Amino acid sequence: MLNQFLFKKIDNAQLVVFRVFYGLLISAECYGAIITGWVRRTLVEPRFTFSFIGFEWLQPLPGDWMYVYFAIMGTLGLMIALGYKYRLSAFTFAVMWTGVYLMQKTSYNNHYYLLMLLAFIMAFLPANRDFSLDAKQNPNFRSTTMFNWIRWMVILQLFIVYTYASVAKLYGDWLDFSIIEILMKSKQNYFLVGDLLQEKWVHKIIAVFGILFDLLIVPALLWKPTRKIAFIFSIFFHLFNSIVFQIGIFPYLSLAFILFFFPPQTIRNIFLKKKTVIVDNTIHVPKNSKWILAILGLYFTIQFLLPLRHYTIPDDVLWTEEGHRLSWRMMLRSRSGTARFKIVSKKTGEENYVKLDDYLTKKQKRKVACYPDFTWQFAQYLKKEYAEKDEEIQVFLEGKVKINNGKYHEFVDPKVDLANVPWKHFSHNEWIRPSQKD
Incomplete structure (x- = not known):
């Protein structure tokens, strides 16, 4: 039954x-x-970047080479769109984007993580079998069908995210709308809508709509009677996020995903202008079907479990941040903190406080002050x-952190030498102070 569903051939227009x-x-x-200065601010100007722990060796290319790096990725995107040498283009982009993702997290965004996953997924899918230069150059390569599992793999990934x-x-703090108020304060100077975004009733609508949209959008798009209205809500939701939160391509990528929910012939009528494709509905189970199922099973098991790992770690993830990343916890909290790093010479006992401006950008200083992995790194x-x-030192932190509208509390044990404690990836780092109720 599963093979009959997953390995059924369907139109590949989507x-x-x-x-x-x-x-x-x-x-x-x-x-x-490159144009907006993101590469300059994030990868060129900093003295060093905060990579994911374990990838400290992965640092930006020197000088202006990161501009070249991003220009190459942009060109690969055009090659992917044209379907030209697709496998090479898609896989090379996936590797290069993963490098960018891992080499810096100061500008961390859940959407960058989603794009990394999607880049590798797309690299292995037969997305160039039609409407591509590859298919035009090699007519025998052209196909108008694909296996059903490809469509449902994308849909399941979206379902997990949302x-x-x-x-x-x-x-x-989401249910009492206070976090929405914090997020909207920085938008009060927006043209026309700035004052409106400060209204309490607007905060309530945003909070409730955010929960319901994320929870219901995939089922609503799958069900034909609600598909069109869900599509309209999606346009409003993602354009609102694009304008208000300015989160790059993600809102438009999310709209592009909706292609997988509409009938293939509808997609062809709008974008390809071709006649109806005759699909042979016979089931064709390939010889490597067991490997395909095993890989899909392993991948989605990880995707289902990884966002739950913070439940296995003591204390509140909003405070400790342990298990926050890679978990689709989007725009949930605001963190701020103060930090004074004290260096103690092991040989002489001499104490000195670090001048953060000598090492860090303004954004890096904010992260170091209130995110434990930045502090440790x-x-x-x-x-x-x-x-x-040839100097051995100890490093201690005197600092406080507050979450959302809460009070400042001591975040790190000031007696723990952070330079000489290991980082625990999947368990609690005891030098993080317990969360306290305000």
Whole structure:
């Protein structure tokens, strides 16, 4: 029964048209990162970047080479859209984007993580079998069908993203709208809508609509009677996010995903202008079907479990941040903090306080002050720098953190030498102080 469902042949119009939008959007993301100064601020100007722990060796290319790096990725996006040397283009982009994702997290965004996953998914899908230069150059390669599992793989990935995003919002500061008020304060100077976004009733609508949209949008798009109205709500929701939160290509990529919910012939009538494609509905189970099912099963098991890992770690994830990333916990909290790093020489006992401006950008300083992995990594960086001068040091932090509208509380045990404690990826780091009720 499962094989009959997953390995049924269907029209591939949804996939090939999505490939065009996907390629154009990632091209716009990469070229836009250069034009808007994101590459300069995030990867060129900093003395060093905060990579994911374990990837400290992965740092930006020196000088202006990161501009070239992003220009190459933008060009790969155009090649993907055209379906030209698709496998090579898509896989190369996936590797290069993963490099960018892992080499810096100061500008962390859940959408960057989704794009990394999508890049590898697209690299392995036959998205160039039609409406592509590859198919035009090799007519024998052309096909108008694909396996049903391809469509449902994309839909299941979206379901995971949206569902976890909805469930994560079910906590006090979202339900009492206070986090919405914080998020909207920075938008009060927006042309025309700035004052409107400060209204309490608007905050209530945003909060409730955010939960319901994330929870219901995938089922609503799957069910034919609600598909069109869900599409209209999607346009409003994602354009609102694009204008108000300015989160790059993600709102438009989310709209492009809707292609997988409409009938293939509808997609062809709008975008391809071709006659009806005759699909042979016979089931064709390939020889490697067991490998396909095993890989899909493993991948989605990880995707279902990874966002739940913070439940296995003591204390509130909103406070500790342990298990927050890779979990679709989007726009849920505001963090601020103060930090004074004290260096103590192991040899002489001499104490000195670090001048953060000598090391960090303004944005990096904000992260170091209130995110535990940034705090730990900066201590490791200081330890390494002094070790190169044959000096052994201890690093202590005196700092406080507040979440949303809460009060400042001591975040790190000031007696713990952060330069000489290990980082725990999947368990609690005891040097993080317990959360306290305001």
